[in-house]
Amino acid sequence: MRRSASRPGRRREGGDGMRISLATAFCALLAAMPVAAQDAAQQARLATGRKVAETWCANCHLIGPQARGPTGDAAPPFHAIARMPETSDATLRAFLRMPHATMPDHQLRQEELDGVVAWILALRSGR
Ligand code: HEC
Numbered sequence: 219m220r221r222s223a224s225r226p227g228r229r230r231e232g233g234d235g236m237r238i239s240l241a242t243a244f245c246a247l248l249a250a251m252p253v254a255a256q257d258a259a260q261q262a263r264l265a266t267g268r269k270v271a272e273t274w275c276a277n278c279h280l281i282g283p284q285a286r287g288p289t290g291d292a293a294p295p296f297h298a299i300a301r302m303p304e305t306s307d308a309t310l311r312a313f314l315r316m317p318h319a320t321m322p323d324h325q326l327r328q329e330e331l332d333g334v335v336a337w338i339l340a341l342r343s344g345r
Pocket of ligand 1: 270271274275276277278279292293294299310313314318319334
């Protein structure tokens with residue numbers, strides 16, 4: 219169901235609360251997992267995030283750690299976003315819940331959102 223044209227920017231869909239509590243449960247589960255399993259989960263998230271970034275974000279943003287090259291002036295590079303002191307998992311999720319700039323309203327699925335947030339935050343360490 220994509221009604222982007224007729225809809226105001228802010229999404230309010232029934233499933234949201236459910237999704238958030240599932241995400242919370244997932245985090246609790248992750249916290250209980252052994253480190254190796256967490257690493258594997260993080261690697262999977264990063265792989266998804268990279269794909270999402272390359273597909274949906276790279277038109278406007280520099281998405282990689284050493285990325286250099288022509289992009290629009292307006293869109294900050296992901297590594298710069300990652301290093302802003304106010305950036306966190308929560309601020310990224312809140313921001314990405316809504317379309318921004320002239321970004322197509324592509325409605326990231328939960329694992330795509332998890333992935334791209336993990337991808338951006340991983341750039342903080344200059345990987
Ligand atoms: C059509 C161009 C375009 C696309 C595509 C796009 N962005 Fe952006 N993005 C911008 C612009 C321009 C800004 C700065 C202005 C603003 O915040 O709206 C921005 C800002 C942001 C910010 C906020 C930085 C801050 O100041 O807090 C984040 C996070 C972000 N984009 C993530 C993404 C992600 C993730 C994707 C892919 C799913 C994406 N963007 C796709 C143009 C784009």
